[in-house]
Amino acid sequence: MNGEDLREALRREMADAASPPPLSTAAALDAGRRARSRRRTAWACAGSAAVVLAVAGLAAVGTPKGDVYQPAGGPQAIPNPSASDTKKPWPAGPDGQPQEDRTARAGSKYDQGIRLLDEVVSVVPAGYTAPEDPANQPADQRTLRTHQAQFEDTVNGVDLWSYLTSVAVAQGQGTGRVVVEVHDAGNQLPTEPCALARQFWGMQGECQVEAVGAAKVGVVVRPGDDDRLDQWAAYRHPDGVVVFVAQSTKLDETRPELTELPFSVPQLAALAVDERFHLR
Structure with a gap:
């Protein structure tokens, strides 16, 4: 087949192919x-x-x-x-400005905390001392005397506060502590003596009711699993003010413990009723 024959054959193939629609x-x-x-x-x-x-x-x-x-x-x-715009600020301090947090660092509430500290020092029994913190107190050691006034809540338009004091109590080589906490009237704590006592720091334990005159005081004489403190008493005054008084043979892990508690159970109950801790 020559070139002309080849071209003719290709033209016939194209002519016979189906055309697209x-x-x-x-x-x-x-x-x-x-x-x-x-x-x-x-x-x-x-x-x-x-x-x-x-x-x-x-x-x-x-x-x-x-x-x-x-x-x-x-x-x-x-x-x-x-919800965010109406958040209640902390109570105002003596300068008229809201506090930075719950703790009062000046003013009448702060002064109440100092007063409570002084009252606790005054009830340390004979034979014991209430040492003060040295000027060069190590940062890793528990302070020997502390006090705090803390805003708790607003109930029925009234600001409620609590006051806490811890005082080291020493005898010989041992050091324990006494703790007092007071809550303003109007608080929502329980009324029944032992139910009230078991509200203290959320600790549980074996509780008994002690009579101090006509007053009924709940006293935890043996703690449960939480051994931060050894015994504590709780009393609600007729006006609603609540007082907790606690004691421990141990202050911290760095010091030897007392050989015995500073107060007997009746004495601890009597301190809970003591008017010196009845802050108003």
Whole structure:
């Protein structure tokens, strides 16, 4: 076969091949409309899903592309402006400005804490001393005398406070401590003597009711698993002021313990009723 014969054979093959269907303008437009409709439907579904997920508080939203949007940190609650804007500040200090935290560092409440400290030192029994902190007190040692006035809550529009004092009590080589805590009238602590006693620092133990005149005092004579203190008494005055008085043979792990507790159980109960701790 020469070149001319080859060209003729190719022309016959092309002539015999099936021709493609003619281009239809109407068909092309119809296909385009269907594609656009599919895209609109997909976006509408995605928008509805996003609304449903937002209302339900879910964290992930799918897009038509198959991507997933997930806010950082998981589902986010919508803040309530009224809740944050109306948060009650700490009580005002003597300068008229709100305190930095619950603890009073000046003013009448602070002075009540100092008064309580002085009263506790005054009841240390004979044969014991109440040592003061040295000027060069090591930072890792428990302070020997502490006092604190702390804001607790506002009840019926009245600010309620508590006052706490811890005093080291020494005899010979041993050092223990006496702790007194007083809560303002209006507090929500229990009334029953032993239920009240078991509220002190959340500690439990074997409790008995001691009579001091007409007063009934709850005294935990033996602690449970929590041995921060050895014994404590609790009394609610008729006006609602609550007094806790506690004692321990141990001050901390760095000092030897006392050989015995400073007060007997009746003496501890009597201190809870003592007017010197009845702060108003």
